[in-house]
Amino acid sequence: MNATLTTRLSALRARMAATNTDLLVIGPSSHMRYLADLSPHGDERPVLLMVSPTFAGFLMPSLNVDSSRQHTDLPFFPWTDADGPAAALVNLLAATGVPAAPSIVLDETMRTDFALLVLDALPGATRRFTNDTVGYLRSHKDDTEYSLLKAAHLLNDRAVTAAFAALKPGMTELDVAAFIGEFYKANGATTEFCSVCFGPNGAFPHHHTGTTQLKSGDAVLIDTGCRLDGYPSDMTRMGYLGSAPEGYGQIHSIVDRAVEAAIAAARPGAKASDVDKAARDIITAAGYGPNFLHRTGHGLGIDVHETPYITATSDTVLEEGMVFSIEPGIYLQGQFGLRLEEIVIIRNGEAEVFSEMPRTAVSGGQ
Template sequence: MEALNSRLTNAVQRMRQQGVDALVVGSVANFYYFTGKWIEPHERLLALVIRGEGEPLVVSPEMHRQDFEHSTWECLFWWDGEDAMGVLSRHLQETGTVAIDSLWSSGHLLSLMKCRPRVAFVDGEPLLSGMRQVKDETELAIIREAGGIADRVMGALMKSIAPGMRERELVELLGSLWKKEGVYEQSFAPIVAAGANGARPHHVPDDTVVKDGDMIILDIGGRLKHYCSDMTRTVCVGSASDEMRTVYELVRAAQQAGLDAVKPGVPFSEVDRAVRDVITAGGYGDYFTHRTGHGLGIDVHELPSVHGASEAIVEQRMVFSVEPGIYLPGRFGVRIEDIVIVTESGCEPVNKVAKDLLIV
């Protein structure tokens, strides 16, 4: 509860600095961030209104009343068929500036704008993402725990690969490995990409058969206490060609250069450049086709975004991935990904699975 109160206090301080009178939080992830309650309202209106003055207000479908029975906040409940947006709008000022959760339904926002035509509605993303990018100690503890589980799952998956298996079989095995660790929801649809499929960064696993000489990209993640893990390793089946080994070691060196570049005060563009320069110097710059990394927390992809055009600055307690890759069309791909926590002087990789090229 202390962490939640601190987040609300932080939000109000940021609102005052930005001249915002109220903040409407409507997405599942942002609602959870402030309330500690994970509720899927689907098409129904569920919102938290954080006000510059006074206690927060929850507007919820009646069917979720029990979720708030111990809440000390003001809660308003509406029934199916009732004008839910009218309930919300009556508790917003008629003028002033209201920031809106950018992940909220555009339909909800348009309805609210009709109800409050004299209010200036602004994007709440700078306010919300600015908070969520820098994790508190409660969040970091969960992310470390989630990363440790991902390590064990990845280790078991890598040892289970054998020629003749299909990509989909490995996905099914992965699901059972997560469940053995008490994780029943994955952060995203996992990627198992064998052989030429590995040259497609977001390949969807299919009935491709694993063969001797294949490189296989394994990109996995699970949800623990509503926080995500995410990691990638690449293994080789049977034997690796000289070029496979060269490309693998180049990606590993690039990733290490990225890890070494992460420090508070450094622009994210420099982290991206440190990674990209290694791959470019090795002659494969045209085959590194995506950004270096992304933020991670309640969402598997959130800010910050680690790319060459970013003007954002690395801050202590930020959490993001460093995941360079090389993708050779029609042949194979290699990607190595770790999640890192920014420390006072560098970064702490959450993932510990060895990155030497594993031949299975």
């Protein structure tokens, strides 16, 4: 096991001790990639990583063992299709040294049948999800993760800049998304997601990129992210083709001020709800509170959406190393939607923005 994974496993056990956790049970997921650099094929065959204070090992279908062995030196408890997983699971649980009525943490993302397999084997267990163990650790990025996230965002800057420059009348939203995807591919990355919205489509926060054609006077919203060396980027920028639609400049200014207020509020010791309030207060004071339709942000790391979540009700206290989006928006049905998004990291006592692309409105094709 490499030094990073050894450090993470040690940190996990410290969190388990602090939270009185006897056993952590993880399925094929981002949690497993974080702890073991392993993401085996996920199908109906149970795959589980179990970590106790004294032991860590895998329940693994025999079909996957040889391939998985290349990525980890943790022990495997293999099982075949002919025999089923029951005996291997009993042996793995015995190896963990789990007590008769353990406090266990279950991966909230794994299949229900995997979770029930464990719960049936431990009828006296109390259980919860990963928020205060591996989830807590993942919300605090180390220097290596910082560098990977920074590189992904700088590539995203270049892709989005190029996409706005390439805008022409008659292009479809899908054309722009394809352009961005090819830019990512040419630079060693893959598309994580890409939402392109022309004109009134921008007023739908989760618009599905489609065949709408671009025309002069349309606002253009591009919300996109690549995955580079295992870590994603995420950013939203606004522009228009030719001349901006009526009222665009005023709305852009309001949303940009909301972003700045939220960045200023994002400090160690602040609550996530403080950051949401800072953005929301600017938009509400300008008279557009009902047009801000969603939370201010979400965490980002191995997954594009992970803890912490920047909502009006979140009591999560921000700490050094936390990474999350700040993305207020104003959505005017039948006209346009305007959202500006930055990904920030709490670093050296303040919120540092990963992107280096200005948030100023871009006139497409210029």
